[in-house]
């Protein structure tokens with residue numbers, strides 16, 4: 348069987364153990380560690396594929412649950428799959444829908460066969476199973492698809508977590524059996540187990556024994572403190588094969604991307620840049636800027652003096668503040684463009700620091716400027 352997804356390890360940072368790699372996919376090869384912008388409904392909100400390409404995006408996300416409901420995976424399949432439908436010819440990854448069911452829908456019941464819940468748009472009763480989640484993703488045609496998992500709430504008891512990861516492992520095996528296009532779409536397993544090292548070990552052991560082409564660390568970025576996330580990564584990533592990609596789901600903020608890379612993560616995704624961009628908050632090399640604040644009314648400097656993106660080269664804080672205050676759509680396009688660009692460029696700096704074996708030094712410099720070390 349030809350593997351559609353291959354991870355090439357280029358080097359390991361001597362200072363931190365972070366990895367520099369290349370993720371080879373049927374739609375191109377992309378350097379890691381990488382940030383993947385989220386385009387839930389087949390669009391990275393307000394940004395065009397050309398803009399995403401010019402900023403260097405390689406793999407973008409879309410979502411099984413949402414596209415199943417609207418427009419329907421059958422329509423996307425008839426369009427020729429997600430790449431044709433959204434005019435994106437680089438990499439696409441779809442999440443399996445499990446997480447969205449738990450975070451979006453009311454009234455849900457989890458059974459061995461799958462999850463019963465209500466459509467968050469109209470209240471209709473729905474059922475999603477490992478087989479259905481893979482069928483939808485096979486129709487959508489992403490290069491990387493995710494196993495159907497339960498992302499337990501945080502915190503969860505050891506007992507609840509144990510029965511949850513054992514079911515998630517059984518679901519993962521069912522996903523592998525249901526996968527119709529293993530030569531074109533790489534199916535990743537999702538390691539769960541919360542903050543319990545023993546359960547993370549058991550989940551990783553189960554999934555690695557099924558030999559997935561890649562692995563995600565799930566169940567994080569669900570409200571746990573950052574030190575819990577970092578501790579869980581410290582004992583989880585070493586359990587995963589060094590020659591396979593490691594994807595930390597739903598992360599994240601600039602500091603979490605750096606700390607995740609240091610702990611051996613290769614791929615990240617998060618709605619943060621476009622979500623906070625839509626309410627006028629931007630990430631800059633000197634920390635977050637809430638552009639609506641009155642202090643920027645006459646500030647004719649760029650959002651970020653150290654950024655060379657389209658927004659920062661052409662517009663001022665005063666102008667962008669004006670647009671956001673007036674609910675002008677162009678305003679959130681400018682903030683979203685800058686925020687996605689900021690995280691993609693941050694990962695370029697992380698990769699360069701790995702090449703130079705100085706990611707720990709880079710972390711200190713970045714945290715100092717960004718304000719994470721400030722009391």
Ligand SMILES: Cc1cccc2c(=O)nc(N)[nH]c12
Pocket residue numbers: 442443444445446493496497498537564565566567568569596597
């Ligand atoms: C999107 C996301 C964020 C955070 C965690 C998870 C998870 O555990 N499982 C899935 N399928 N998705 C997740």
